[in-house]
Amino acid sequence: MISEIQNIKQRFEIIGASAGLDRAIEKAVRVAPTDITVLVTGESGVGKESFPKIIHQLSHRKHNKFIAVNCGAIPEGTIDSELFGHEKGAFTGATSNRSGYFEVADGGTIFLDEVGELPITTQVRLLRVLENGEFIKVGSSKVQKTNVRIVAATNLNMENAISKGKFREDLFYRLSTIEIKIPPLRQRKNDIILLFRKFASDFAKKYKMPTVRLDDDAQRIVQNYRWNGNIRQLKNITEQLSVLEQERAINGVMISSYLPDPKNNLPALISEDKSESDFSSEREILYKILFDMKRDLNELKKLTNNLKSKEVSRSETIDDVENFIPQSFHKLNENSLDDNEIMESNQSQNKDDKYSFAEEVVEEETLSIQDKELELIIKALERNNGRRKAAAKELGISERTLYRKIKQYDLEL
Numbered sequence: 089m090i091s092e093i094q095n096i097k098q099r100f101e102i103i104g105a106s107a108g109l110d111r112a113i114e115k116a117v118r119v120a121p122t123d124i125t126v127l128v129t130g131e132s133g134v135g136k137e138s139f140p141k142i143i144h145q146l147s148h149r150k151h152n153k154f155i156a157v158n159c160g161a162i163p164e165g166t167i168d169s170e171l172f173g174h175e176k177g178a179f180t181g182a183t184s185n186r187s188g189y190f191e192v193a194d195g196g197t198i199f200l201d202e203v204g205e206l207p208i209t210t211q212v213r214l215l216r217v218l219e220n221g222e223f224i225k226v227g228s229s230k231v232q233k234t235n236v237r238i239v240a241a242t243n244l245n246m247e248n249a250i251s252k253g254k255f256r257e258d259l260f261y262r263l264s265t266i267e268i269k270i271p272p273l274r275q276r277k278n279d280i281i282l283l284f285r286k287f288a289s290d291f292a293k294k295y296k297m298p299t300v301r302l303d304d305d306a307q308r309i310v311q312n313y314r315w316n317g318n319i320r321q322l323k324n325i326t327e328q329l330s331v332l333e334q335e336r337a338i339n340g341v342m343i344s345s346y347l348p349d350p351k352n353n354l355p356a357l358i359s360e361d362k363s364e365s366d367f368s369s370e371r372e373i374l375y376k377i378l379f380d381m382k383r384d385l386n387e388l389k390k391l392t393n394n395l396k397s398k399e400v401s402r403s404e405t406i407d408d409v410e411n412f413i414p415q416s417f418h419k420l421n422e423n424s425l426d427d428n429e430i431m432e433s434n435q436s437q438n439k440d441d442k443y444s445f446a447e448e449v450v451e452e453e454t455l456s457i458q459d460k461e462l463e464l465i466i467k468a469l470e471r472n473n474g475r476r477k478a479a480a481k482e483l484g485i486s487e488r489t490l491y492r493k494i495k496q497y498d499l500e501l
Contacts, residue, residue, distance in 0.1 A: 092117060100138050103286050104279035108271035112139065119266045120146035125218060127203075127263045128241040130270030133320035139268055140199035140239040149237055152196035155189050160202035167210050169226050178227020190223055190234045197237045203263065204244035204255055211256045214238075218262045238263070273315040273322065280311050283319060287326035298336045300329050305340035313347055377460050462497050465490070469499075 093113050096102070102113070119126055120143045128136045137156070144154045162170050169178075173188030189198055200206075206214065217223050218238065222231050240263045249255040273280060284302060292299040302310065315321055325346050329338055464483060472478040480490040 089114060089117075096142060100142055102135070102138055103283050104276055105282070106271065106276040106279050108269075108275060109279070112268050112270050113142070115266065115268050116142045117146060119143065119268075121148065123147075123237050124265050125237070125263055126239045126266045126268060128239065128268045128270065129246075130241075130243065131272045131316075131318055132243045133318035134270040134272055135319055136241040136243075136270055137199075137201065139270070140197065140241070143239055144197040144199075144237075147197070147237065149196050153193045154197045154199070155193045156199040156201060157189055158201045160205035164207050167207065168213065171210065172213060172223045172225055174226035175228045178225075182227065185225075188223075188225065190217060190236055191232065193236050194234050195236075197239060200238060200240040202242060202244075203240040204242040204246060204249055206255075208254075208256070211259050215256065215259045215262060218259070273318040274313075277311045280315075280322065281307055283322055284310065284326055287323050288330060291327050291330040295330060297330065300326070300333065300336050300338050302343065303337060303339050306338050306343040309340050309343055309347070377457055377464075381460075461493070465493055465497070466499070 093110055096113055096117060097104075102109070116126075116139050126140075126143060128139045130136050140156070141154070144150060157171070159167065168174075169182075169186065169188065171188050171190055173186050173191055174182050176182055176185050200214075213223060217234065217236070221233050221235060223234060224231055244255075246255060246260055250257045250260060273283075281302070288299045288301070310322075317324070325343075328346055329343070333342060335342070465479070468479040468482045469476070472482065476490055476494075477487055480487045483490065485493075
């Protein structure tokens with residue numbers, strides 16, 4: 089079995105000799121000839137994507153299709169169509185029939201990466217496939233059969249996800265018939281130097297320069313570092329050293345300057361709270377805007393009704409409305425009218441038109457949610473001198489959500 093594991097490592101370019109890694113490879117080799125569903129778990133960056141390939145290539149399905157699906161990268165509204173297909177006219181834009189991955193990969197293997205990100209409704213459909221191999225296309229009533237082997241992977245804490253109702257417990261047990269845990273890099277200290285040498289050699293060939301080497305002090309530092317990003321982070325650091333350092337012999341001081349404080353890094357094992365943040369934080373900022381708009385518009389309606397129910401002077405009308413306008417609207421709309429402009433506007437109006445100004449205020453304040461969201465983002469970035477992390481914290485959203493919004497609105501910083 090030891091020689092077989094070594095052959096697998098060479099074939100799939102897996103570097104390392106730790107007992108935990110060898111145990112994971114051994115389990116993959118043993119389960120491959122069967123059709124048992126496998127769940128690969130481990131922190132982000134540990135190399136989970138290699139194990140579904142091992143399982144597929146060593147199975148009787150190796151001559152059929154292998155499809156890898158990143159469940160976290162597909163929008164919730166289209167993931168059912170991607171996985172199970174759809175009929176023509178099933179939804180807007182469905183101009184023709186489409187075969188999903190489970191139909192295309194019939195007889196082969198589907199790798200569901202980040203399976204913990206699947207919506208609950210999709211989880212129900214997936215459970216049916218696992219139980220009896222049946223699925224129904226979106227917009228169809230015809231039951232279809234598929235013979236697909238499923239290998240899933242996740243870096244979420246699935247127990248937390250189940251306890252919070254974000255992942256079905258019955259689906260988890262069906263997916264994890266065999267669970268393969270990939271150890272983090274900090275538990276494979278002897279493998280760190282081997283991986284560094286492999287990456288350094290690869291980058292030396294890529295950039296046509298001598299290979300960087302770690303001295304004893306640098307080796308001690310990298311072996312004791314936490315590596316929250318695991319192999320992906322180590323590869324990134326190795327590439328930086330290969331490109332930026334003129335000296336090919338890397339000492340402890342040099343390597344330390346490239347290693348961020350692990351206390352400030354996000355944990356590589358994503359908690360359920362973190363997985364929800366991108367969605368909940370975006371909802372929260374929209375809810376805040378909607379609630380503020382609703383409250384302020386209700387107040388404006390009351391004020392308008394009062395103006396209609398009793399005769400008041402134009403100056404009193406202006407004072408009442410101007411005193412009412414919330415500070416949030418002043419912040420969101422820097423181009424709103426000032427007092428002088430209001431007076432000039434009123435003087436040009438017919439004296440009998442007592443309510444036109446209140447109507448103008450309502451029209452001015454009914455901005456779209458996108459306009460207000462954009463204003464909030466710009467203000468936060470300006471107040472924090474373009475520091476996105478600080479701006480995201482002030483807005484109450486994640487950096488990832490803020491990056492997406494900056495790209496969406498095409499903001500130039």
